[in-house]
Amino acid sequence: MFRKILIANRGEIAVRICRSAHALGIASLAVYAEDDQSSLHVSMATEAISLGEGKLSDTYLHIEKIIGIAQQYGCEAIHPGYGFLSENPAFVEACEKAGIVFIGPSSQAIKLMGNKIAARKFAKEAGVPITEGFSGSKEEILEKASDLLFPLLIKAAAGGGGKGMRIVQKASELEQAITSTSREALSYFGDDAVYVEQFLDEPRHIEVQILGDQQGNVVHLYERECSLQRRYQKIIEEAPSPTLDAKTREEIGQAAVKLAKAIPYSNAGTIEFLLDQKQQFYFLEMNTRIQVEHPITELTTGMDLVAEQIKIASGQPLSFAQEDIKQRGHAIECRIYAESPENNFLPSPGGISYYSPPKAANYRLDTFVDGPTVIQSSYDPMIAKLIVYGKDREQARADSMEALKNFAIHGIDTNIHYLLHLLKSEDFHQNQISTKYCDQETPRLLNEMQNEKENFPHLPIIAAGLGFELQAQDEKDQHSNSIWQEIGYWRLLPALQLTIDEKESKVELWKVRKGEYEILQNDQPNTFHILYKKEGKIVYEVNGKRYSAYVSLNENQSYQISLEGMLFHMKREDRLGSSEFVIKEGAQEGSADQLSSPMPGKVIQLNVKAGDEVKKGDVLLIVEAMKMENNIIAPKDAQVQEVYVSQDAMVDRNMPLVKLS
Incomplete structure (x- = not known):
C-alpha cells in the first residue's frame, strides 16, 4: 500500500479522497491554487503545497508542476478526482x-473511451448496442445529416460533464450548432471534433458503476439513474433506478462488464446508457474516473469506491466477486449549485455569509464548505452534494425534502428551492420523468416556486427575524411588559416597519413573559413563542404552529431568512442608522441602449466593434462563467456606439459591455 498520495484536485472530491486515504492510513498531500488557500481540503490533508496564482493552465492543469511536487515530496501515487486532469492521457x-502511480485506468483506456467516436465504434464491435450516428468535418456532417431524422444530437468527441452537447430540431439550425459545439469542445477539451447521433425521444439516463483490477477481474456495482438534468448537467441522481425491470437490470450490468473486459479496464469507471420507453438501452459513453454521483452507489452497496480505487492502483486484486455485491435500500443525491433559478440559472459566485447544513443519521454531505467562504467564478458552481439514504425510494425522497428545507446558505443564490420542487413534484413521485423533463417543466416549476414564495404568510418570516434579536434581549430584563423598554430606541416607535422582499409590513410587538410575545398585525393579535435558538437556527411557534428558520444579519443590517426551503430578505425600516437595504438582484441586462453583464465571468467571444450595424437577436458577445456560456443579444436593430470590453476580459455583474444607438 502507498505511504503518501498527492490529490490533484480541489473542492469536495479532494476532501472525499482525503477521508478515504486517511482511513487507509495513507498520508495525503493537497495542491491548491492561491485563491483556494482557505479551502477545506487544504486544511484536511496531511500536507498542502501551493500551485501559485494564475489561470487553470498555471495551477490545476499544469502537469509538470504537479508531477514535480509529487516527486519533491515523496508521493508514490496521484489521485486525480474528477474533471481537470482525471481523463487526460498525457497526464x-x-x-x-x-x-508515479496514477490512481485510475491506463492511458490507452482513457484515449479509447475519451474519444466518443472511437468509443462508440469499440462498443459496437464489442456487441453493446449504440444509436445510429456519424462524425466528420462540418461539410461532411451537413451532407450526411440528410440520412437521419431530426431531432439530432451534436456532441463533442472528447466531451464530458454535460459540456459540448446540443439538440438540433431542424436542418436550418445544424450549421450554427456544429460551429458552437466545435468551439465549446476546443475551449473545454482541446479538441474541436464533433459527431452527430439520432436523438432519442424521452430517454432515461442509466449508468453502471464498474470496478476492474490489474488481474483482469471486473464487477459492476449496479446502476444509477441520472435522468433529471438541466442543459445535460445532472441535478438529482438515485440508486437503484426506479425504471429498470429485473431483466434489463441484469442485461445492462452484464453489458457494462463485457465492455470493460474488452478494453481491458482497470480501476473505477462508469458506463453510461440511454434507455428508451421499451427498456432498450444504448451505449452513450464511458467515464474513466470516479463520478460526482458515486456516493449513492456507496450507500446502497456499502462499498468505499475511492478506497477501492487506491487498493486497485496499488496492485491489490478485488477482494469480492460479483455475487458478493448486493443493493440495499435507496439513495438520492441532490447537487447544490451556486446559481439563480429565478434568473435563468445564471451562476452566482460570491461570498457565502452564513452556512448551516442539515444533520441526520441517514444524511451524507460531500462538500468543501464548512462556514463562510467565497465561491470562485473560475470553477464549477457545485457547492455540495446532499446524499440521503432510505429503506425505499419514498423514504429517501421524503427525507431529502426535509433535508433541503433545513439547508441554509446565505450571501449567494442557490438552487435549493428548485431541487425541493423537483422532489415534491408528482412527476418525480410517480417516476414520470426523462432527460428532457427539466428543460420542459422548469418554466412551470419556476412559476410554482414564485407563487409559493409570494403567497407565503409574512408572519412566520417576521417572527423568525425578530426572534433572532429578541432571544438575546430577553435575557436582559424579565420584568417589563413592553419590549420597547428593553431594547433602546424601539420604545420611541409606535410600531415596527418592515420590508420583506420589497413588500412592506407593519406590526406591533409586546412581551408576555420570557420567550413569549404577542405580535399585532392588521389589528389581529398573534401568539409568538421562541422554543430554541442557536448559531442562527431558531425554532418557534406562531399561533401554535411550529417553524424552524435560519437567520443571518447582513452588513447592511438586513436579515436573510431561510424558511421551508425558501430564502427571504427582511429589513427593519425603523432601525436607526441602518444602511440602504439592497434587495437580491438578478442579472441586469441594462437598457435597450446599454447592455450590461448578467454575471461575473470572462468574455470568450466578441463579435462586434464600434460602428457595426446589428440586427435584433444578433449575438454581440459571449460571457462565460462556471462552465456556462451566456449570449449577450442585441435587443433591437441598432449601431454599435461603443464596446467597453475586449476579448478574454474579466467582467463583473452589471458591468457595462456594449452601448448601442
Missing part, C-alpha cells in the same frame, strides 16, 4: 514516466 503518461 497518465507523465506519471508513468516519473515513476
Whole structure:
C-alpha cells in the first residue's frame, strides 16, 4: 500500500479522497491554487503545497508542476478526482514516466473511451448496442445529416460533464450548432471534433458503476439513474433506478462488464446508457474516473469506491466477486449549485455569509464548505452534494425534502428551492420523468416556486427575524411588559416597519413573559413563542404552529431568512442608522441602449466593434462563467456606439459591455 498520495484536485472530491486515504492510513498531500488557500481540503490533508496564482493552465492543469511536487515530496501515487486532469492521457503518461502511480485506468483506456467516436465504434464491435450516428468535418456532417431524422444530437468527441452537447430540431439550425459545439469542445477539451447521433425521444439516463483490477477481474456495482438534468448537467441522481425491470437490470450490468473486459479496464469507471420507453438501452459513453454521483452507489452497496480505487492502483486484486455485491435500500443525491433559478440559472459566485447544513443519521454531505467562504467564478458552481439514504425510494425522497428545507446558505443564490420542487413534484413521485423533463417543466416549476414564495404568510418570516434579536434581549430584563423598554430606541416607535422582499409590513410587538410575545398585525393579535435558538437556527411557534428558520444579519443590517426551503430578505425600516437595504438582484441586462453583464465571468467571444450595424437577436458577445456560456443579444436593430470590453476580459455583474444607438 502507498505511504503518501498527492490529490490533484480541489473542492469536495479532494476532501472525499482525503477521508478515504486517511482511513487507509495513507498520508495525503493537497495542491491548491492561491485563491483556494482557505479551502477545506487544504486544511484536511496531511500536507498542502501551493500551485501559485494564475489561470487553470498555471495551477490545476499544469502537469509538470504537479508531477514535480509529487516527486519533491515523496508521493508514490496521484489521485486525480474528477474533471481537470482525471481523463487526460498525457497526464497518465507523465506519471508513468516519473515513476508515479496514477490512481485510475491506463492511458490507452482513457484515449479509447475519451474519444466518443472511437468509443462508440469499440462498443459496437464489442456487441453493446449504440444509436445510429456519424462524425466528420462540418461539410461532411451537413451532407450526411440528410440520412437521419431530426431531432439530432451534436456532441463533442472528447466531451464530458454535460459540456459540448446540443439538440438540433431542424436542418436550418445544424450549421450554427456544429460551429458552437466545435468551439465549446476546443475551449473545454482541446479538441474541436464533433459527431452527430439520432436523438432519442424521452430517454432515461442509466449508468453502471464498474470496478476492474490489474488481474483482469471486473464487477459492476449496479446502476444509477441520472435522468433529471438541466442543459445535460445532472441535478438529482438515485440508486437503484426506479425504471429498470429485473431483466434489463441484469442485461445492462452484464453489458457494462463485457465492455470493460474488452478494453481491458482497470480501476473505477462508469458506463453510461440511454434507455428508451421499451427498456432498450444504448451505449452513450464511458467515464474513466470516479463520478460526482458515486456516493449513492456507496450507500446502497456499502462499498468505499475511492478506497477501492487506491487498493486497485496499488496492485491489490478485488477482494469480492460479483455475487458478493448486493443493493440495499435507496439513495438520492441532490447537487447544490451556486446559481439563480429565478434568473435563468445564471451562476452566482460570491461570498457565502452564513452556512448551516442539515444533520441526520441517514444524511451524507460531500462538500468543501464548512462556514463562510467565497465561491470562485473560475470553477464549477457545485457547492455540495446532499446524499440521503432510505429503506425505499419514498423514504429517501421524503427525507431529502426535509433535508433541503433545513439547508441554509446565505450571501449567494442557490438552487435549493428548485431541487425541493423537483422532489415534491408528482412527476418525480410517480417516476414520470426523462432527460428532457427539466428543460420542459422548469418554466412551470419556476412559476410554482414564485407563487409559493409570494403567497407565503409574512408572519412566520417576521417572527423568525425578530426572534433572532429578541432571544438575546430577553435575557436582559424579565420584568417589563413592553419590549420597547428593553431594547433602546424601539420604545420611541409606535410600531415596527418592515420590508420583506420589497413588500412592506407593519406590526406591533409586546412581551408576555420570557420567550413569549404577542405580535399585532392588521389589528389581529398573534401568539409568538421562541422554543430554541442557536448559531442562527431558531425554532418557534406562531399561533401554535411550529417553524424552524435560519437567520443571518447582513452588513447592511438586513436579515436573510431561510424558511421551508425558501430564502427571504427582511429589513427593519425603523432601525436607526441602518444602511440602504439592497434587495437580491438578478442579472441586469441594462437598457435597450446599454447592455450590461448578467454575471461575473470572462468574455470568450466578441463579435462586434464600434460602428457595426446589428440586427435584433444578433449575438454581440459571449460571457462565460462556471462552465456556462451566456449570449449577450442585441435587443433591437441598432449601431454599435461603443464596446467597453475586449476579448478574454474579466467582467463583473452589471458591468457595462456594449452601448448601442
